[in-house]
Amino acid sequence: xxxxxxxxxxxxxxxxxxxxxxxxxxxxxxxxxxxxxxxxxxxxxxxxxxxxxxxxxxxxxxxxxxxxxxxxxxxxxxxxxxxxxxxxxxxxxxxxxxxxxxxxxxxxxxxxxxxxxxxxxxxxxxxxxxxxxxxxxxxxxxxxxxxxxxxxxxxxxxxxxxxxxxxxxxxxxxxxxxxxxxxxxxxxxxxxxxxxxxxxxxxxxxxxxxxxxxxxxxxxxxxxxxxxxxxxxxxxxxxxxxxxxxxxxxxxxxxxxxxxxxxxxxxxxxxxxxxxxxxxxxxxxxxxxxxxxxxxxxxxxxxxxxxxxxxxxxxxxxxxxxxxxxxxxxxxxxxxxxxxxxxxxxxxxxxxxxxxxxxxxxxxxxxxxxxxxxxxxxxxxxxxxxxxxxxxxxxxxxxxxxxxxxxxxxxxxxxxxxxxxxxxxxxxxxxx
Amino acid sequence: xxxxxxxxxxxxxxxxxxxxxxxxxxxxxxxxxxxxxxxxxxxxxxxxxxxxxxxxxxxxxxxxxxxxxxxxxxxxxxxxxxxxxxxxxxxxxxxxxxxxxxxxxxxxxxxxxxxxxxxxxxxxxxxxxxxxxxxxxxxxxxxxxxxxxxxxxxxxx
Numbered sequence: 239x240x241x242x243x244x245x246x247x248x249x250x251x252x253x254x255x256x257x258x259x260x261x262x263x264x265x266x267x268x269x270x271x272x273x274x275x276x277x278x279x280x281x282x283x284x285x286x287x288x289x290x291x292x293x294x295x296x297x298x299x300x301x302x303x304x305x306x307x308x309x310x311x312x313x314x315x316x317x318x319x320x321x322x323x324x325x326x327x328x329x330x331x332x333x334x335x336x337x338x339x340x341x342x343x344x345x346x347x348x349x350x351x352x353x354x355x356x357x358x359x360x361x362x363x364x365x366x367x368x369x370x371x372x373x374x375x376x377x378x379x380x381x382x383x384x385x386x387x388x389x390x391x392x393x394x395x396x397x398x399x400x401x402x403x404x405x406x407x408x409x410x411x412x413x414x415x416x417x418x419x420x421x422x423x424x425x426x427x428x429x430x431x432x433x434x435x436x437x438x439x440x441x442x443x444x445x446x447x448x449x450x451x452x453x454x455x456x457x458x459x460x461x462x463x464x465x466x467x468x469x470x471x472x473x474x475x476x477x478x479x480x481x482x483x484x485x486x487x488x489x490x491x492x493x494x495x496x497x498x499x500x501x502x503x504x505x506x507x508x509x510x511x512x513x514x515x516x517x518x519x520x521x522x523x524x525x526x527x528x529x530x531x532x533x534x535x536x537x538x539x540x541x542x543x544x545x546x547x548x549x550x551x552x553x554x555x556x557x558x559x560x561x562x563x564x565x566x567x568x569x570x571x572x573x574x575x576x577x578x579x580x581x582x583x584x585x586x587x588x589x590x591x592x593x594x595x596x597x598x599x600x601x602x603x604x605x606x607x608x609x610x611x612x613x614x615x616x617x618x619x620x621x622x623x624x625x626x627x628x629x630x631x632x633x634x635x636x637x638x639x640x641x642x643x644x645x646x647x648x649x650x651x652x653x654x655x656x657x658x659x660x661x662x663x664x665x666x667x668x669x670x
Numbered sequence: 671x672x673x674x675x676x677x678x679x680x681x682x683x684x685x686x687x688x689x690x691x692x693x694x695x696x697x698x699x700x701x702x703x704x705x706x707x708x709x710x711x712x713x714x715x716x717x718x719x720x721x722x723x724x725x726x727x728x729x730x731x732x733x734x735x736x737x738x739x740x741x742x743x744x745x746x747x748x749x750x751x752x753x754x755x756x757x758x759x760x761x762x763x764x765x766x767x768x769x770x771x772x773x774x775x776x777x778x779x780x781x782x783x784x785x786x787x788x789x790x791x792x793x794x795x796x797x798x799x800x801x802x803x804x805x806x807x808x809x810x811x812x813x814x815x816x817x818x819x820x821x822x823x824x825x826x827x
Contacts, residue, residue, distance in 0.1 A: 325753045328794040363700075363737045364749065364793055366806040399687070404696055404735035407791060421688075421695035422727075423734040439689050482755035482796035489797045524754060524792070554796065556755050570754050574791055580734075666760020666800065668767065668814040 239505065242468070244476050245452050246492045249336040255371050257378040260339035266384055268455035272347040273392040275458070277308065280351040284454065286462035288474035292329075293319055293410075293447030294523065294551045296540035299454075302444060305434035306352045312441040314354040317419070318345055319447050320361040320368070321403055321410035325524030325574060326554030329478040329490055330448035334361070334368040337452075338375040342398070344451035346384060347458060349396050352444055356397050360415050363404045372400050407578035411626045412445040414580065425580045426626035449478060469495035473539035477553050481507045484514060484559035496539040503534065503557060512665060514559035518643070522551025524571050525631030527638035528558075548638070561665075563658040564643040565650055568636050569597040570663065575632030586629035589620040593636055600647060603655040610647050613640050673716060677705050681720055691721045695731055699738055708739035744779040744786035746824045749803040752789045755796035764800045764812055765789075771821060785824055 248254040248263055260266065272280050285300030306314055318341065322330040333341055345357050359376075361369050376398050379385040387395045406424045408414045414424035416438045437443020453475060457465045466474045473495040479502055482488045486508040493502070499521060503509065510516055516531040521538065527548040529536065536542055543550045558567060572594040581587045596613055599605050617637035620629040640647060649657050673681070680701050681694075688694035698721065702713050709732050718725040732738045750768065752761050765776060768787055772780055779786040795801035798810035804824070809816060 322794045323792055325792040326755055326796050327792075328796045331794045362794075363735070364790065364803055366803075367808060402697070402700060403737075404700065405737035406735050418696065419693060420690065421692035421723075421731065423731060439693075480797060482799060483758040488755075488799070520754070556758070556796065558758065562758065567754065570752075570757050574753055577791055662760070662762035662766065664758040664760045664762065666763035668760075668763070668812075670813045670815050 241492050241506075242476050242494055243492050244456055245333065245337070245340065245449070245478060246490065249332055254336050255338055255375065257339055257375065257382060260337070261382075264459075265339055265455075266343055266382075268458040269343055269346055269384060270390055272350060272458045273390060273394065277351045277353060280347060280458065283462045284351070284457060287457045287465040288462075288472065289450065289453055289457060289465065290473070290540060291447055292449035292453070292477070292552070294324065294525075294549075296550060299446065299450055302434070302446075303348070303352050305432070306442045306444060307435075308353045310353075310442050313356060313439075314352055315438045315441055315443040316345065316349050316352060316354045316357040317412075317415060317438065317443060317445045318357060318359040318451055319410060319412065319415060319445050320359055320365075320372075321415060322365075322448070322552075323362055323407040323410050324552045324554060325571070326480060326482055326520060326556040327523050327552035328480050328482070328554065329552065331365060331368060332478075332490055333448050333452050334365065335371055338372055339379070340455060341448055341452045342375055342379050342384070344454035345398060346389065346396055347454050348444070348446060348451055350394055354444070355395050356399070358399050358401050358419055358438070360401045360403060360409065360419060362409070363402055369400060369402050376400060406580075407574075408580045408626070408628060411628065414626070415445060416443065423580065425582050426628075428625050470537070470539055472541055477538070477550075479538065480552075480554040481557065482554070483520075483556040484510055484512075484562070485557045486511045496537045496542070498534075499529070499536050499538055499555070500534045502538060502555065507557070510557065510559050512559070512561075514561055516557060517560040517562060518558040518564065518567070518639070520556040520558070520635065521553075522549045523554045524556075524574060525549070525627070525634060526551050527634045528567075528642065530642050548634075561658070562663070563601070563656055563660070564639050564646045565597060565601045565656065566658075566663050568639040569594060569601055571635050572597050572632060575628060579628060583624035583629065585620045585623045586632075589616055589629055590632045592616055593632060597636070600650050601656055603650065603653070605647070605651040607648070607651055609651070610640060610644060613637075673702070673713075673720075674705070677701060678720075685721070692723055692727070694721055695723065695728065696735075699728075699732060703738060707745070708742050742779075745784050745827070746805055747786045747788060749788050749790035749793070750776070751791070751793045751795065751799070751801050751803075753792035755792070756799040756801060759799040761800045764802075764817070767814065768817060771817070782825075784827075785821070
């Protein structure tokens with residue numbers, strides 16, 4: 239079955255990142271329509287579409303937009319979160335590099351809806367190509383009158399600024415992102431107050447993910463009902479799923495929300511490479527609890543994965559084959575979160591460090607049986623006890639791996655070494 | 671270490687576009703690092719003075735973000751992704767290969783000062799793993815041949 243391409247329609251076309259290509263394929267036609275509709279009608283339309291945030295949390299976008307006091311005396315900001323850093327997630331980078339004007343059009347419509355005249359696009363420092371392309375796209379939009387003063391004669395003004403990060407996963411967390419734009423360390427803020435009330439420079443601010451904003455022009459052009467008819471009643475629209483890891487055909491696949499994980503892996507990803515079987519799946523980026531091969535029939539939407547104790551997150555699916563050591567997988571992820579913890583909260587700063595340390599000891603054959611329950615206990619103590627969700631993002635995958643693959647941990651400890659016996663993780667033949 | 675006229679001009683532009691002087695810091699550090707290759711102490715003091723913010727705040731931010739270098743690095747920096755999707759497709763093998771080829775461990779710089787090898791966390795290239803960022807370019811689906819050709823090029827530069 240082919241993909242259901244809406245956002246990804248033109249990504250394979252040469253020069254798809256140029257404004258000429260975008261306008262030739264019907265781009266920037268949603269903007270005049272939106273300007274005619276008016277802000278409240280846009281928000282209403284987005285609410286009716288059922289669009290939920292594509293950055294991980296799945297919060298309804300229209301409702302988020304309505305939290306801003308539109309007649310605020312302070313400036314209102316929109317921040318586009320292009321800090322894509324979640325392990326297993328690579329969808330936003332494609333939108334930025336291959337079709338950035340879709341996102342820019344969504345930004346203009348979003349800003350008009352929330353009465354914002356300044357938008358920051360926060361792109362991570364590790365995406366220099368994306369930054370170059372966005373810089374050009376922004377310039378093109380100004381030249382054609384889609385940005386700047388009196389956009390398309392509507393009287394609406396908007397400036398878009400590209401802000402380049404400098405290497406910190408935590409800046410994808412919305413309040414850390416605001417701190418970073420303010421020139422500080424990316425340390426998340428306690429909530430309340432929420433950014434919609436007190437955000438960037440103390441002003442009302444909405445933070446939306448790249449893919450979320452990219453959905454908006456399509457909703458305006460084709461209608462909320464059309465968007466809501468895709469997917470399932472509470473999980474509407476298409477989603478760009480990222481398939482990576484031990485899979486034959488890794489890549490991005492745009493499909494309706496709610497497609498089964500099995501279909502995604504076997505039909506689109508063409509199964510497991512090197513003739514192996516599935517052992518585990520990280521279904522929504524590194525922070526999601528892993529699923530076992532038995533859970534493979536699950537529908538890939540926000541609510542079904544939450545019910546299964548995991549999450550859709552960014553829908554970056556990492557597939558782990560049966561030749562892989564799960565202690566090593568847990569260790570790899572714990573290392574990531576230990577590296578990326580901002581260090582503000584004790585449970586996170588110490589917890590991620592201890593998890594990695596204990597997992598390394600077990601992997602290297604120096605573990606003891608009591609470590610297993612200590613790991614589970616440490617994960618429990620990290621969850622829901624910190625300012626942001628990074629500690630949870632470490633605890634959830636580690637806890638699920640320890641609980642679902644406990645036998646592998648026991649085997650390591652009994653044998654006093656890794657039963658898989660591989661010096662290096664994964665397979666690389668290195669040939670062209 | 672007074673900055674060049676061009677760099678001062680660039681920083682002034684950044685300040686004029688920023689809401690606060692503090693919020694000019696990260697773009698300014700990017701501009702300074704582009705000129706010097708890293709952020710020597712003297713440069714950070716100069717930045718603090720120009721932006722009129724506490725020197726400790728500059729140090730703090732420069733050491734928080736991994737892409738700011740507070741120690742010298744090679745002319746070229748290799749950021750090899752080590753996170754799960756890349757690891758499953760052989761990032762540790764690639765690290766070993768690179769390390770042997772360059773004669774350095776991760777975190778070190780070649781004796782000729784040409785290349786620094788660093789470990790990166792997820793580069794958003796999971797579908798084309800293993801991947802690495804070299805200066806401003808991303809290299810995906812790494813093979814021995816691709817790595818050999820690249821290193822050859824970097825060494826000559």
